[in-house]
Amino acid sequence: MPVRSFVSRVGAPGAALLATAAVAAGVLTGHGDAAAGASAEPSSAPSSSTAPLPPPPPVVTPEQRIASLLPQRLAALHLGSRASVVVTDVDARSEVLAVRPTARRLPASLSKLATTVAALETMGPDRRFVTSVLLAPDGTLVLRGGGDATLRTRDLGTLAAQATAALGAHLTARRPVVVDDSVFAPPTLAPGWPRSYYRGEVSPVRGLVVDRAASADTGMLAGRRFAAALERRGVQVTTVSRRHTPAGSTQVASFAGLTLAQQVKAMLQVSDNDIAETLGRQVALAVGERPDWAGAERARASVLARLGVPLDGVTLRDGSGLSRLSRITPYALVSLLDLAADPSRPELSSIAFGGGLPVAGRTGSLRPARGRFVTAPSKCATGKLWAKTGLLRDVVGLAGYTRSTDGHLQAFAVLVNGSRSTLALRRQVDGLAATVTGCW
Template sequence: MRSFHHLVVLLAAAGIIGGAQVARSAQAPAAQAPVAQMPADAPSAPAGDSAPSAPVASEVEAAALTGLRNDLLSSIREPGWREVRYGVMVVSLDRGDTLFALNPDLPLAPASNMKLFSTAAAYYYLGPNFRYSTYALADGELQNGAIEGDLILFGTGDPAISGRLASGSVAVLRALADSLLASGVREVRGDVVGDGSYFDSEWLGRGWNPENFMAWYSAPIGALSFAENVVSVQVRPGGGPGQPARITTAPQTQGLAVANQVRTVASGGTVVRFEHGEQGLVISGQIGRAHPGVAHSVPVVDPTNYAAAALRSVLQEKGIQVHGAVRAIHDARESRVSLLGGNAAAGQRPHPRVLAVHLSPPLSEIAKLTNHISHNLYAEALLKTAGRVALGEGSFDAGARAVRYLLECEGGAVDTTAMQIVDGSGLSPLNRVTARSLIQLLDLMTRSEHWESYNASLPEAGRPRPEGLQRMSGTPAERNLRAKTGTIQNVSSLSGYVRSADGERLAFAIMANDVPSTWRAKRTEDAIGASLASFSRTAAPPPIPARAGAAPRHPTARQPAARATGARSYRVRQGDTLDGIARRHGISLQALQQANPGVDPRRIRPGQTLRIPNG
């Protein structure tokens, strides 16, 4: 898999922001032939054209595969649900054969399994070391400590100006203010302008449930985000009956778009409502004059306005006087920040000058947080950034096209016609992907130079949150399986990687739509994960009782292994599996395991030495 050299927003020598320069344009490839749907009881085609050819199964292996398929079907059927739509696929990344397929080409809502695509696109177009940049610029001359114009806060999509990956959201703004002070700024004659024009102004995904708009996980996504675009609002009684309530926010803001429609009453109950409206956050109702106050954390309406309002408050706190108000820019045509670089033409107003820059943590940390805690805002930011870098447009649609190009250019014969990508988080029930497309994505990422970082971004079974799934403890999947969960109303999913009992690398995708209980659906997913971790191609079925004097039909574990004579040694390399090593040396996996007692097939590591028996 070739690398797409990532965008880094550069500062020009004159202090003008350099634009997003894409190393190569994303060309839409020719249409791919449709992929045939596979029956559930027969092996399917390999996941990708680069996967190794599937070997002919021995009698023991065929029995093991049949047993696995029966186990998985039994787990799926166990709840007794008749109307549930499943899409399930399991492939061997080492052998290239399909171990199980149930409706692999059925388009289904993936829920948060959509984040697998968003983070993969971010790794592909940006790279794990990419850092977002947020700029403070002076749009006017700096004279005697005063900016003779506006102070612009320009964002490029960083979702991490918060307390999750930094010492705090306000700490980032304070650091910018300290840089301004170091540059000699003591006064801003104009406004504090938030500029979020690097992305479009479609802040909410299509199909998101309006009933969830006031929940933190539905926060709007902008190029300029602050505190994950959630604000804590405190409503207290005003000076007397009939007076407006007093409203404060944490973090503190000056100029936040809030419509205060709460009145103080002498008697009666306290009822305070929070809604989104054209005026911003609309707070309405009444509050008793003796009431201690109502506190509520809600998403803001305009993330650009929120960041600028918070910066204005921090500037005042630091002693930088601001004469103007807070404004927000959403349209690139209205932006004073040039993304083309160069100097202003003769007679034109000079470009704004960069005075301070904040750099985000590396993308590898942002992607890990995105998948570990399934953070929607971070996933949407990554999708829009991929669209901006690949196609010059920071939108949901451009991000979706960037994901398609990744699959079509790098995934071999991937048919994306059945895919419908409307957001990057999977919160929208309108998203549609297939189990096969998930498998193809997981397969191509194992061949990426960013594979280890991508794999580490997935939660691990048997570990507590946020690093783990907190599921499948006490099963062979524990500290073995890594996967992304997914849950929205009537939808559950789990897709990722697991090693079999033989150490064979498996990729799996499980999606269930129209489930009566997502909790029960996750029990099915856990059962499948444990079955895959227990699977062994070399496991013999129970021995058939032998007639007197007859040899057993199948060897059993009780039979002593032949001692390896003249054994060679082999040093494990990156990406090796016991199964692959055995086939490379022309021996059986069982013989290799017998020559290396105590070696866990799932835990071999580069540099480890194994004994290779003579074939």
């Protein structure tokens, strides 16, 4: 359910709360029109009668508490225009709070929410990507990648076992191995990526990867490991090289990897950049775009627009959030979360309810070892909140879900740009999220 017309700006719920309290205070103190009118007439009741009980204090809903308290706590951080916060009541389909909701912000890894929604919407949670082995007419064995970013060395062993069984009496022949990872366009740096990202942040995006290894050439790494698995089974491998699958090749083995829902969970828990970029290419293929940076960007935008996500001010140049050129609005982030929690869209439910998002103080990028949800203000939210983190050197973001004290599901996004991404700032953002749960 995208954020739509239920817009109540900062202070509106809080102002209503204060006005209610003021009316109540007038009744209690005898001030105000009603009290003045009552005191102008002499009392006809006997002097021994009991005075009427004062009315009960106004009931403050969890949503009113959030709308009143969260802006105060945000202001106390002195972040000014660098911070945005949006909270919606998913169950009531209403907006609770919006502080600078349309500001264009660097999203960091919160971009992965958009990548995930686009992938699940396009391909469904049960989609698997297939890696195959083909026998060329000249006896070459071709390892052909299908864009499975979670392929493991043991899966290559499974493929080698299938292939050797298919070779039968020709098992001992000397054979070259060819790697075909051409399902995606050749790798290049994304717009807004410095080359330094290839040293630890992300690998060049290829259609064949093994063990999520950081490698300059993941395809050839997979080819060498496949060749080693063949040799353990008696095949004499002469060379390992890269080229397209020769015409007339026949399939002798295949392996279907994790489901898309499982891949999404693996990506979101630890914010895996390689899975995110691979899924971006898969979305491009699924909608008929070229599987490169521009095609993935167009595909992602077209899917999100069809879902009704507000894309004014949104530019996502990659799938992982590493690009310095990407921008997103907090409204768009909460719209993605609302969609994922919509019961009419079960294909997206693995985001909101499938255990993919890190749990505060327990799992993934929000576990205590990362210093998250361990302070006095935020520790009370342990286990009560699940959210995606977003971090760059000058970005701190947190977007996800919690249940308020009345049991309503709340979606929230907190995004800070332009301040150093210190542990102290991350913990302050944790405190803002704990305010949404109602425990602080």
